[in-house]
Amino acid sequence: MIKKKSCYLCPKDKNIMKRVRVRFAPSPTGPLHMGGVRTALYNYLFAKQHHGDFILRIEDTDSQRYVAGAEEYIIESLRWCGIFPNEGVLENGEMAVEPSPNHPHAPYRQSQRKSLYRAYAQQLVAQGDAYYAFDSAESLEALRQSAESKGEAFVYGPTSRATLDNSLAMEPHEVAKRLEEERWVIRFKIPQDHEVVFQDLIRGEIKVQSNTLDDKVLWKSIDGLPTYHLANVVDDHLMEISHVIRGEEWLPSLPLHILLYRAFQWQDTQPLFAHLSLLLKPDGKGKLSKRDGDRLGFPVFPLEWKSPEGVSKGYREEGYFPDAFVNMLALMGWNPGTEQELISLDELTHLFSLERVVKSGARFNLEKAHWFNQQYLRTKENTQLAQEFAQLLTEAGITFDPSKLLPIVELIKERALFVKDFIDLSDYFFTAPTQYDEKLLAKHWKEDMPQKMVAVKNFLFNIEPFTAEMIEHPLAQFIQASEWGMGGVMNALRLCIVGAAKGPGMAAIMSVIGKEETLRRIERML
Numbered sequence: 001m002i003k004k005k006s007c008y009l010c011p012k013d014k015n016i017m018k019r020v021r022v023r024f025a026p027s028p029t030g031p032l033h034m035g036g037v038r039t040a041l042y043n044y045l046f047a048k049q050h051h052g053d054f055i056l057r058i059e060d061t062d063s064q065r066y067v068a069g070a071e072e073y074i075i076e077s078l079r080w081c082g083i084f085p086n087e088g089v090l091e092n093g094e095m096a097v098e099p100s101p102n103h104p105h106a107p108y109r110q111s112q113r114k115s116l117y118r119a120y121a122q123q124l125v126a127q128g129d130a131y132y133a134f135d136s137a138e139s140l141e142a143l144r145q146s147a148e149s150k151g152e153a154f155v156y157g158p159t160s161r162a163t164l165d166n167s168l169a170m171e172p173h174e175v176a177k178r179l180e181e182e183r184w185v186i187r188f189k190i191p192q193d194h195e196v197v198f199q200d201l202i203r204g205e206i207k208v209q210s211n212t213l214d215d216k217v218l219w220k221s222i223d224g225l226p227t228y229h230l231a232n233v234v235d236d237h238l239m240e241i242s243h244v245i246r247g248e249e250w251l252p253s254l255p256l257h258i259l260l261y262r263a264f265q266w267q268d269t270q271p272l273f274a275h276l277s278l279l280l281k282p283d284g285k286g287k288l289s290k291r292d293g294d295r296l297g298f299p300v301f302p303l304e305w306k307s308p309e310g311v312s313k314g315y316r317e318e319g320y321f322p323d324a325f326v327n328m329l330a331l332m333g334w335n336p337g338t339e340q341e342l343i344s345l346d347e348l349t350h351l352f353s354l355e356r357v358v359k360s361g362a363r364f365n366l367e368k369a370h371w372f373n374q375q376y377l378r379t380k381e382n383t384q385l386a387q388e389f390a391q392l393l394t395e396a397g398i399t400f401d402p403s404k405l406l407p408i409v410e411l412i413k414e415r416a417l418f419v420k421d422f423i424d425l426s427d428y429f430f431t432a433p434t435q436y437d438e439k440l441l442a443k444h445w446k447e448d449m450p451q452k453m454v455a456v457k458n459f460l461f462n463i464e465p466f467t468a469e470m471i472e473h474p475l476a477q478f479i480q481a482s483e484w485g486m487g488g489v490m491n492a493l494r495l496c497i498v499g500a501a502k503g504p505g506m507a508a509i510m511s512v513i514g515k516e517e518t519l520r521r522i523e524r525m526l
């Protein structure tokens with residue numbers, strides 16, 4: 001049944017012939033899930049790699065599910081990740097509404113394209129590929145329930161439609177009358193007893209028996225709007241989309257979409273399809289959901305989302321770097337074929353390939369997410385980190401000497417996963433300990449220690465300049481010469497200065513807090 005030209009056996013040749021044009025087509029029904037960000041990312045990488053176009057299209061024809069603020073959220077999320085569509089969104093972050101050389105297919109918001117879809121639905125009716133249906137929501141619900149009670153699924157399709165309330169077996173004058181008087185929909189007429197065969201770039205050949213498919217609704221008179229299926233296919237055609245890269249949840253819709261392309265005789269320009277597998281829960285059982293995030297303490301959304309139901313965490317607000325987040329997402333379902341894990345967005349545009357996208361779902365791993373952030377943190381300029389740190393300290397109401405931030409960042413950076421960890425890792429730089437670790441006290445603060453500490457204090461008093469180099473070696477020599485155990489004295493000193501067994505080398509810490517404060521902290525213990 002497949003005509004030769006719609007054959008996908010040589011997609012590579014098709015790639016060469018066509019300009020690559022891909023789109024991310026979210027529906028503004030709430031915050032964008034990280035799986036959606038990954039879909040956008042793969043589309044973006046694919047477009048960049050092929051010097052093609054990456055389009056953002058807002059699929060907002062389902063007015064019931066529309067959520068205010070979701071569109072802005074989507075655009076802001078992509079911007080945070082560094083994923084910029086080159087078509088659909090203007091430089092000021094708004095959707096293009098008027099056609100222009102850079103945005104020739106504007107508007108890119110489907111609700112603003114409303115008027116163009118109806119003719120396509122009617123064309124299908126006129127050529128016998130679609131029909132009008134008048135069934136009430138109640139009657140369909142009853143049929144659904146009765147099928148369910150027999151353990152079956154109700155299909156409004158090739159084998160049942162003749163018995164239902166539609167125009168297929170009606171006289172034209174009756175159809176005309178009912179169209180005037182009632183609510184109606186246009187349904188696609190799935191061909192009967194037909195095997196739909198198509199290719200997915202990730203999954204290979206797929207065959208579906210048409211009798212299992214629904215005659216999906218394409219158009220509704222109630223709001224004068226197309227459904228997702230019609231608007232999506234019409235827009236992919238009009239916007240000259242070459243490749244549809246989207247989530248696996250849309251795979252069941254693909255046979256219908258393929259049949260729509262055929263009905264419109266658009267096979268020659270039909271896009272190639274690639275359906276991405278899901279992001280899975282950490283245990284691998286099922287789709288990664290917001291609830292998993294809440295339960296296990298990680299975000300599933302790029303940015304924080306506030307709604308009357310509450311606040312959902314965002315990677316940005318949790319302190320992830322966008323480049324670390326993007327790197328992690330890229331590797332959830334794709335790999336470069338080497339051991340390389342740290343890959344910048346720019347490098348990804350060269351390395352990415354649909355061939356290496358895996359069929360199986362990718363599990364989310366929180367430790368790995370932390371690891372990515374840690375790796376990126378280590379590569380950040382200390383001056384940038386110091387700036388972010390200053391902001392956090394100010395927010396936390398901690399007073400600090402700005403000139404000390406850079407050396408502190410240098411000392412604690414390696415131990416942090418996030419910049420926000422700096423606060424806990426550095427508390428003793430800003431305030432003298434108020435509590436002393438009990439175990440350390442018992443172990444290292446023996447009877448003769450105050451006396452030794454007085455000597456250490458006097459020794460430190462004479463060091464000038466009070467730098468780590470000037471402290472470290474001479475202090476060790478002094479302790480050795482006094483024939484005291486090195487570990488015991490150094491631990492006791494750490495107790496005085498830090499209060500706990502943490503932090504970098506003592507000479508470095510003391511040089512940062514300065515001589516006066518060092519001596520003062522020792523004094524407090526004596």
Ligand code: GLU
Nearest residue numbers: 025026027059232246250
């Ligand atoms: N509007 C659909 C969504 O919300 C788009 C699916 C597609 O890419 O075709 O995910």
